[in-house]
Amino acid sequence: MHKPFFKVLGPEDARNALRSFKPLETEEVSLDDALFRVAAQPVKAAENVPGFDRSTMDGFAVRSMDTFGATETAPGLLRVKGEVAMGRLLPVKLKRGEAVRIWTGGALPGNADAVVMVEHTEELDSETIEVLKAVAPFDHVVRKGEDFKAGETLLKPGQRLRPPDLGLLAAMGRSAVTVHRKVSVALISSGDEIVPVGTEPPPGCTRDINRHALAACIREAHAHPIWLDIAPDRLDAISSLIARGLNSADLVIISGGSSMGTRDLVIEAIQTHPDAEILVHGVSVSPGKPLIVARVGRQPVVGLPGHPVSAMVCFEQFVVPLIRRLEGEDVAYPFLRPTFQAFLTRNVPSREGRLDFVRVRLSRKEDKFVAVPVPGKSGMISTMVRAHGFVRIEADCEGLYKGDQVTVHLFSRWIEEPLEKEYLSGHEAAAGSARDLFATSQQEQLSKV
Amino acid sequence: MHKPFFKVLGPEDARNALRSFKPLETEEVSLDDALFRVAAQPVKAAENVPGFDRSTMDGFAVRSMDTFGATETAPGLLRVKGEVAMGRLLPVKLKRGEAVRIWTGGALPGNADAVVMVEHTEELDSETIEVLKAVAPFDHVVRKGEDFKAGETLLKPGQRLRPPDLGLLAAMGRSAVTVHRKVSVALISSGDEIVPVGTEPPPGCTRDINRHALAACIREAHAHPIWLDIAPDRLDAISSLIARGLNSADLVIISGGSSMGTRDLVIEAIQTHPDAEILVHGVSVSPGKPLIVARVGRQPVVGLPGHPVSAMVCFEQFVVPLIRRLEGEDVAYPFLRPTFQAFLTRNVPSREGRLDFVRVRLSRKEDKFVAVPVPGKSGMISTMVRAHGFVRIEADCEGLYKGDQVTVHLFSRWIEEPLEKEYLSGHEAAAGSARDLFATSQQEQLSKV
Numbered sequence: 078m079h080k081p082f083f084k085v086l087g088p089e090d091a092r093n094a095l096r097s098f099k100p101l102e103t104e105e106v107s108l109d110d111a112l113f114r115v116a117a118q119p120v121k122a123a124e125n126v127p128g129f130d131r132s133t134m135d136g137f138a139v140r141s142m143d144t145f146g147a148t149e150t151a152p153g154l155l156r157v158k159g160e161v162a163m164g165r166l167l168p169v170k171l172k173r174g175e176a177v178r179i180w181t182g183g184a185l186p187g188n189a190d191a192v193v194m195v196e197h198t199e200e201l202d203s204e205t206i207e208v209l210k211a212v213a214p215f216d217h218v219v220r221k222g223e224d225f226k227a228g229e230t231l232l233k234p235g236q237r238l239r240p241p242d243l244g245l246l247a248a249m250g251r252s253a254v255t256v257h258r259k260v261s262v263a264l265i266s267s268g269d270e271i272v273p274v275g276t277e278p279p280p281g282c283t284r285d286i287n288r289h290a291l292a293a294c295i296r297e298a299h300a301h302p303i304w305l306d307i308a309p310d311r312l313d314a315i316s317s318l319i320a321r322g323l324n325s326a327d328l329v330i331i332s333g334g335s336s337m338g339t340r341d342l343v344i345e346a347i348q349t350h351p352d353a354e355i356l357v358h359g360v361s362v363s364p365g366k367p368l369i370v371a372r373v374g375r376q377p378v379v380g381l382p383g384h385p386v387s388a389m390v391c392f393e394q395f396v397v398p399l400i401r402r403l404e405g406e407d408v409a410y411p412f413l414r415p416t417f418q419a420f421l422t423r424n425v426p427s428r429e430g431r432l433d434f435v436r437v438r439l440s441r442k443e444d445k446f447v448a449v450p451v452p453g454k455s456g457m458i459s460t461m462v463r464a465h466g467f468v469r470i471e472a473d474c475e476g477l478y479k480g481d482q483v484t485v486h487l488f489s490r491w492i493e494e495p496l497e498k499e500y501l502s503g504h505e506a507a508a509g510s511a512r513d514l515f516a517t518s519q520q521e522q523l524s525k526v
Numbered sequence: 527m528h529k530p531f532f533k534v535l536g537p538e539d540a541r542n543a544l545r546s547f548k549p550l551e552t553e554e555v556s557l558d559d560a561l562f563r564v565a566a567q568p569v570k571a572a573e574n575v576p577g578f579d580r581s582t583m584d585g586f587a588v589r590s591m592d593t594f595g596a597t598e599t600a601p602g603l604l605r606v607k608g609e610v611a612m613g614r615l616l617p618v619k620l621k622r623g624e625a626v627r628i629w630t631g632g633a634l635p636g637n638a639d640a641v642v643m644v645e646h647t648e649e650l651d652s653e654t655i656e657v658l659k660a661v662a663p664f665d666h667v668v669r670k671g672e673d674f675k676a677g678e679t680l681l682k683p684g685q686r687l688r689p690p691d692l693g694l695l696a697a698m699g700r701s702a703v704t705v706h707r708k709v710s711v712a713l714i715s716s717g718d719e720i721v722p723v724g725t726e727p728p729p730g731c732t733r734d735i736n737r738h739a740l741a742a743c744i745r746e747a748h749a750h751p752i753w754l755d756i757a758p759d760r761l762d763a764i765s766s767l768i769a770r771g772l773n774s775a776d777l778v779i780i781s782g783g784s785s786m787g788t789r790d791l792v793i794e795a796i797q798t799h800p801d802a803e804i805l806v807h808g809v810s811v812s813p814g815k816p817l818i819v820a821r822v823g824r825q826p827v828v829g830l831p832g833h834p835v836s837a838m839v840c841f842e843q844f845v846v847p848l849i850r851r852l853e854g855e856d857v858a859y860p861f862l863r864p865t866f867q868a869f870l871t872r873n874v875p876s877r878e879g880r881l882d883f884v885r886v887r888l889s890r891k892e893d894k895f896v897a898v899p900v901p902g903k904s905g906m907i908s909t910m911v912r913a914h915g916f917v918r919i920e921a922d923c924e925g926l927y928k929g930d931q932v933t934v935h936l937f938s939r940w941i942e943e944p945l946e947k948e949y950l951s952g953h954e955a956a957a958g959s960a961r962d963l964f965a966t967s968q969q970e971q972l973s974k975v
Contacts, residue, residue: 108723108738108741108742109738109741112742112745112746113746113938127732128727128729129729129730131732131905133833133903133904133905161730162718163717163718163719163730163759164717164718164719164720164721164728164730164731165729165730166729166730181832181833182717182719182732182782182832182905183719183730184729184730219903219905219906223902223906224902224905224906224907224908225908231908231911232911237938237940239742239937239938240739240740240742240743240746240838240937241739241834241838241907241910241911241937242911243738243739243741243742244735244736244738244739244742244834244838244907244910244911245735245907245908245911246738247723247733247734247735247737247738247739248732248733248735248907249733250723250724250725250726250727250733251723252723252724268612268613268631269611269612269613270612270613270631270632271613272613274557274696274699274700274701275699275701276699277699278577278699279613280577280578280614280615280633281578281610281612281613281614281615281632281633282613283576283580283631283697284696284697284698284699285696286693286694286696286697287693288696289557289558289692289693289695289696290689290690290692290693290696291689292557292558292692293557293561293688293689293692293693294689296561297561297689310612383630383631384582384630385690385693389689389690389693401940406940407943408940408942408943408946410943410946410947410950411950412939412940413864413936413939413940413941413946413949414864414939415862415863415864415865416864416865453672453673454582454668455582456580456582456631456668456673457668457672457673458673458690458693458694458697459673459674459680459694461690461693462680462681462690462691462693462694487862488688488689488690489562489686489688490861490862490863491686491850491855491857491861491862492862493857494856494857494859497857497859497862498859500859500862501859501860
């Protein structure tokens with residue numbers, strides 16, 4: 078049998094291979110279902126927002142020129158000619174020296190062009206106020222169309238919708254938005270030694286960690302996991318589960334079979350499908366080397382290593398970018414994680430030409446934050462559990478030294494209280510004091526790109 | 527009428543007030559529903575994992591001593607006495623000079639204590655191999671109990687469950703876990719001028735942005751929004767919607783009514799409920815000052831400003847920590863966001879004693895990344911849409927200068943391609959070159975705490 082081509086790719090080349098996958102079709106969803114979905118059409122403003130000059134303060138709408146020169150010691154006098162009811166227009170035009178009471182969000186009447194804050198007025202009687210501070214035109218006013226103007230392009234296709242973007246759509250009166258379909262991911266574990274979690278493993282067997290760890294990774298990436306089954310190490314069984322996956326989901330992931338014998342089995346199983354094409358078979362990343370990315374027709378099939386740590390690293394580095402492609406983003410990167418600066422507590426060697434992900438645990442040692450490498454093999458899930466995040470050792474680097482300052486990419490947006498407090502209290506910003514030196518090193522960094 | 531006490535709190539004091547709320551009750555959920563939930567009980571390992579010495583490589587299980595001295599030029603000879611089937615124990619004991627074929631994940635037989643990688647062997651015939659490299663005891667083996675040992679505490683109460691934590695639970699045979707209940711949040715908008723998104727706003731009215739922007743913020747915080755209604759500016763209407771919220775959800779949020787007149791209305795409406803206690807009324811944060819946090823019985827009621835930017839800032843700074851408290855975490859902080867280092871393009875003044883959040887847009891200017899402050903008032907949702915994130919100006923700082931290096935807290939884990947590429951390619955890590963200087967400034971930072 079023809080042996081598949083096996084050339085280990087660098088992570089950038091592997092990710093570039095993902096760019097050949099096309100985004101999924103689009104659908105219209107309500108704003109309640111649109112969070113973190115990817116816009117599929119440009120959205121233009123149909124009207125000016127706000128549709129009227131709107132007060133941003135409680136106070137008095139005025140003609141600003143009537144307040145010029147007013148101070149606490151020489152207040153200006155204004156006659157109060159009524160009050161703007163919220164949600165209504167007050168059909169008056171101010172004459173010289175007149176004001177109307179207005180609340181935050183209220184519409185300025187006729188020729189008023191500014192608002193005097195109530196804190197800067199003194200009420201003499203129900204019809205007269207003193208103004209203690211002059212206002213300039215448009216002070217404390219959001220002008221008609223200032224938020225956005227009719228015709229303005231507000232969202233572009235490929236843009237992922239964050240909370241404020243949904244607020245923007247609401248402001249424009251759009252209660253639905255066209256997005257790319259959410260990615261469904263069929264998940265298969267493989268290996269004769271793998272048993273379901275609910276089973277007492279017979280001697281020599283191991284419970285299925287990846288089914289749960291990877292389903293969680295899929296959810297974290299805002300995709301939808303569809304669990305299929307554990308495949309025994311047989312070509313027909315693997316092949317038919319992949320076929321089921323291709324029929325039921327946008328993307329098929331099979332983990333395990335990262336050993337040489339079985340790896341051939343997964344590749345062979347993929348190749349039993351017509352139109353199968355192997356795009357990636359091996360990547361220079363550790364842990365994670367035996368990655369498979371294939372295309373069957375238009376659909377991606379990914380083979381992840383069986384060791385849970387390797388599987389999760391590969392998921393983040395290659396499956397997250399793939400999901401993003403399918404969702405319609407024009408990128409091929411993992412999502413960004415919060416980072417934490419710390420000092421390494423021991424030397425970490427690395428092989429040149431390979432991108433290494435070192436699991437580390439953060440702690441505080443005297444007056445510094447330290448990153449303690451978590452020892453243990455990539456088959457040990459506990460090493461991920463004990464770690465707060467990863468440190469990258471780039472391919473052009475032979476290792477890191479004890480005392481090196483490193484950037485820790487955190488596994489989650491939540492870490493323990495003392496660390497979070499430091500994060501908030503400007504620990505990261507402290508690096509700012511090193512500004513000039515940083516600027517230099519950043520320039521060097523860029524000039525290498 | 528008795529005027530409520532109004533003393534503006536610093537953000538730390540306001541967050542400390544949240545610590546008086548108790549976590550919600552607990553429930554047992556399947557691993558499929560447990561992602562990012564908070565463990566409510568300690569979890570101990572019931573057994574050793576793995577339950578046997580397990581190979582991490584394809585190759586040959588050996589007695590390591592039989593390989594000592596083997597090299598490429600002086601290979602050792604071993605007799606192959608069979609193969610370990612995956613998921614089975616091979617009931618043999620190796621004698622001197624014997625090996626068995628084994629795959630990744632296989633159980634080492636009897637007195638084998640190491641695995642020789644297949645790459646370091648040469649097959650002479652079906653029963654004889656040459657070993658080209660010696661192995662030490664336990665090379666390429668995860669030993670019984672090495673991942674974790676029976677009795678070891680693996681998860682603590684208050685710990686938020688990440689993907690590897692779910693993998694760990696699976697490894698232990700736990701298909702369910704006891705967590706705190708998910709927080710449900712009743713959401714109310716208020717204001718006579720606010721109309722639903724599907725409505726054409728009459729003159730002087732504004733569409734309800736917060737209902738959608740805040741619902742999305744609630745979802746981003748892994749809580750469950752329950753939309754109630756828009757309350758007109760009437761005490762009875764606001765009070766009865768709050769009552770509905772208290773009956774249907776764990777936490778009630780009412781946005782709007784941040785103007786002085788209406789703010790009194792929200793405070794008054796809260797105080798119509800027996801056992802109401804105002805914990806926070808005003809906070810020294812901009813945008814966001816008119817924050818209300820109250821307790822009605824055991825339940826929190828939060829009043830957010832009506833301006834969408836202020837509402838979102840207050841949500842992140844105070845409601846996210848509150849949700850975390852209710853979920854059972856022993857912390858009172860916002861979640862962490864990815865950060866990006868950039869240089870400010872203009873001076874940004876700030877008032878001392880107030881924590882300011884400046885919206886900025888990132889871009890690249892020649893060989894640097896710059897943070898461009900987005901101009902515009904907190905009532906303009908477009909200013910959040912145009913921004914990539916926030917820069918904090920601490921209370922003890924009177925402003926930032928053009929050219930200052932700042933830490934941008936990104937609104938989402940996804941930004942545009944060129945920026946992501948730089949993020950990945952070590953842009954953040956570049957700060958590491960400034961190590962020594964950073965170390966100094968970090969020490970200074972810490973000694974101030």
